[in-house]
Amino acid sequence: MRLELVKRPQHSVLFSAVSPLIALLLTMIAGAIMFSVLGKNPLDALYYYFIDPLRETWSLHELAIKAAPLILIAVGLSVCFLSNNWNIGAEGQFIAGAVAGSILPVVLPDFQNWLVLPLMLVMGIAGGATYAAVPAFLKARFNTNEILTSLMLVYVAQLFLDWIVRGPWRDPGGMNFPETRDFHTFAVLPELMPSAGRANWGIIFAILAALCLWFILRRTRKGFEIRVLGQSPRAGRFAGFSSPRMIMLAFLISGGLAGLAGISEVAGAIGQLQPSISPGYGFTAIIVAFLGRLNPLGIVAAGFVLALSYLGGEAAQISLGLSDKAARAFQGMLLFFVLGCDTLIHYRIRFVGRAPRAREAIDHA
């Protein structure tokens, strides 16, 4: 028996909606198998992963903190992926935004007024966008593979951050710890409901960004241009759309949003720069973008799902002694299932039995 794909005349509306859900279900089943192999009760593990973090208010706040950078980065990536630009260096742009945005509170700690935070956010966006402009320019000008260049820049950004917090920006009064001084009060992103939990303005930025990009992608000519150039560069050229300009635009948008995510993270949840400021948000956001089917509103939902997997990983580690690395394995599996299930949107899957060979047998007889 083997699989055969039969192209659907039109893409299936039903499966566009349910394929991410099927993928989630399959991931949970595969996860349950993985947990039983590891010698844990799979139902317990799934409970700690997907239910336990939702039970308390403070924990919902933590969920929002984790979801914010994922959503911000992923909606930017959706513009890239829809226009067929493979920016996989969002992790680097996140760091670039965090570093650029931290210049004011770290280098000029005495400059303290209400202007500081808005300036930091703008500088964060600019930093991320500038860093993304490098692979974009190289692709637009020299046709250099953006996948490899954007990824290489992630390593460079990580090393740069490591150098700057251990070297020039190290807190002079910080007992030699590799971290910058704590941001002063004007440089900290306010919490939404300080009495209930730590969630800050980051999640508001994320939802606003998703709404804006949803509008741009669905309701404007620019959004149409993005999708045309992504699906058929040739058709796009005939329509007079410029491919190099689209490359720059897509990278600047996604880099800017990743930068905003970076500065929001350090000005919000962390409050200073450290050698490591992201548990791989830039890469997990790729999964978020695909789970959300590259639709900004779907991405908001997907962002919360993957944020849950981070929190669930911590919960399962505390309660069951499961490695928190299991969360990463989980996330990788999810992307596989998402991509596999998306096939159902465009193809019908047919299992072909041994029919042809049976006929041969009759012929021989």
Add this chain to the structure above:
Amino acid sequence: MLESVLVTIATAATPLLIAAIGELVVERSGVLNLGVEGMMVMGAVTGFGIAITTGSPWLGVFAAILVGAAFALLFGFLTLTLVTNQVATGLALTLLGLGVSGMIGEAFIGLPGVKMAPWVIPGLSDLPVVGRFLFAQAPLFYVSILLVIGVGYFLFRTRAGLTLRSVGDNHDSAHALGIRVIGVRYAAVLFGGACAGLAGAYLSLVYTPQWIENMTAGRGWIALALVVFASWRPWRVLAGAYLFGAVSIGQLHAQVIGVSVPSQLLSALPYLATIAVLVLISRNRRLTMVNTPACLGRPFVPAR
């Protein structure tokens, strides 16, 4: 001095070479597998784990090859059978490999590894300058050289190699000629996975015989870049891998000499060099246009 530099260059270049030569075959068949990093890190953790439990580095190597191929099979099933997007699926493979290896490897952190003993060829290894570089290396070094020779011969001197290249250059014509496009691609993808697994085993059994999370540190991606750099030609992959090996050990030697540059800058050099090299190569459009397999990354669904 020169002799020891050559030896360290070879140890840094060999994993890149093995992974890149495998990916070269995959890309020649028209498939872009961005999961090299994931397969490589899985090979590294498996090789290490099996070697310390059995005490035999060779069993570790074989297990790493099998796991690399198994991961490649997963990639093949999605991209070839279910025609998913190759770029996204390759990324998924990398993320999955990094996650799973981190989970498995947690038990191995800090354990002493098993180092694969070098094969010293009597007589020849005493030659001046190149003796230890060419004739007293870990067995996998010789395997890497044989792989280059073998792949070069296979692709350009055998009928099967011609078939593979035809599938990568025009899958519709190949299909019309009765070649089983998907079958050929599966074989190529499995070979690439096996090579990536082997390259990973080299890292954890020869290069640094221990397990460190994410120990591939982007080498899988550099191997991908090497294939572009080599414009899909096996012998140029060899040259490229040694060039990159030289850049990446430059930091060790610079530190020994006492150059006062931040160590992070030196560590960033291989990545910056990769970008520079990619730009230089891609500027030459004719070179890339002529050599890129024409169907690279394009899905194939046979018309029935």
